[in-house]
Amino acid sequence: MSKRRTKETSLTLGECISQVQDILRKRFCLQKLNGRPFGMESQHKHLLELLKRTAIQGESNSILIVGPRGAGKTMLLNDVLNALLEVKQVRENVLEVHLNGLLQTDDKIALKEITRQLQLENVVGDKVFGSFAENLAFLLEALKKGNRSSSRPVIFILDEFDLFAHHKNQTLLYNLFDISQSAQTPVAVIGLTCRLVRMCKIKY
Numbered sequence: 001m002s003k004r005r006t007k008e009t010s011l012t013l014g015e016c017i018s019q020v021q022d023i024l025r026k027r028f029c030l031q032k033l034n035g036r037p038f039g040m041e042s043q044h045k046h047l048l049e050l051l052k053r054t055a056i057q058g059e060s061n062s063i064l065i066v067g068p069r070g071a072g073k074t075m076l077l078n079d080v081l082n083a084l085l086e087v088k089q090v091r092e093n094v095l096e097v098h099l100n101g102l103l104q105t106d107d108k109i110a111l112k113e114i115t116r117q118l119q120l121e122n123v124v125g126d127k128v129f130g131s132f133a134e135n136l137a138f139l140l141e142a143l144k145k146g147n148r149s150s151s152r153p154v155i156f157i158l159d160e161f162d163l164f165a166h167h168k169n170q171t172l173l174y175n176l177f178d179i180s181q182s183a184q185t186p187v188a189v190i191g192l193t194c195r196l197v198r199m200c201k202i203k204y
Contacts, residue, residue, distance in 0.1 A: 024103060040076050043076060044076060044079065044080060047063065047065075047076070047080045048080045048083055048084060050063060050188065051080060051081075051084050051188055052084065052087075052090075054094075054153050054155065054186050054187070054188040055084060055087075055089075055093070055153050055155075055188075056087070056089060056090065058151070059186060060179070060180040060181070060182075060186050060187050060188065061180065061188045061189075062176075062177060062180045062188070062189040062190075062191075063188065063189070063190045063191070064190075064193070065077065065190065065191065065192045065193075066193055066194070066195075066196055067194065069194045071194075073192045074159070077157070077190065077192065081096070081155075093152055094152070094153050094154075094155060095152055095153070095154045095155070096117075096154075096155045096157065097113075097114050097117045097118065097154060097155070097156045097157065098157045098159070099113060099156065099157065099158050099159070100158075100159040100160055101159065101160030101161065101162070101163025101164050102160050102163065104164075105163075106167055107132060107167050107168075107171045107172040110164075110172050111132065111135060111172070114136070114139060114156075115139060118139060118142075118154075120139055120142055123139075123142045124138070124139070132171045132172070132175060133171075133175050133178075136175050136176075136179075137179075137184070140154065140179065140184060140185040140187075141185075151185045151186060152185075153185075153186040153187065153188070154185060154186075154187045154188075155187070155188045156176055156187060156188065156189045156190065157190045157192070158189065158190065158191045158192070160192070160193065161192055161193040162193045162194075162195040164191075176189045177189065
């Protein structure tokens with residue numbers, strides 16, 4: 001009994017921290033709620049259409065889903081994503097990045113998490129970037145398979161969106177919205193929040 005207990009707890013501090021981080025990511029960013037929220041058929045249809053335009057036609061979009069806690073925002077989004085991934089062309093090509101304002105408390109942490117989820121740590125390596133925008137642009141460029149029409153679409157999901165609006169200089173939001181408005185890699189930026197973010201708090 002004592003040997004088993006010793007074996008189970010013989011993790012380094014770094015390994016323990018990594019396990020805790022994985023648990024938190026799954027609970028905060030990858031929570032799966034079954035079912036479809038009642039009375040949101042029109043919102044479901046509209047959101048699915050926007051994401052199809054990004055995933056299939058390469059059109060960038062930005063969406064903000066606002067509602068009180070427990071209203072079904074996450075359930076709605078998960079149901080739409082499940083429907084989207086039923087399309088073979090989308091399932092084989094689209095990438096998802098899940099961020100949460102409670103976990104990614106500044107833009108540097110968020111950028112590191114984006115790199116991890118896109119599995120581009122080896123591509124970045126020891127490269128030094130002059131700015132956040134340059135770093136993010138490099139990540140998205142690494143996903144391209146040729147011209148823009150063959151680039152892999154990326155869906156960025158920002159839960160607790162209002163917390164990202166409080167980051168210093170709002171570098172992450174500025175660059176994501178800038179990319180969504182430009183002719184670069186097709187992206188969809190989806191924010192979920194229980195607070196109505198004042199437009200004056202978001203800098204463009």
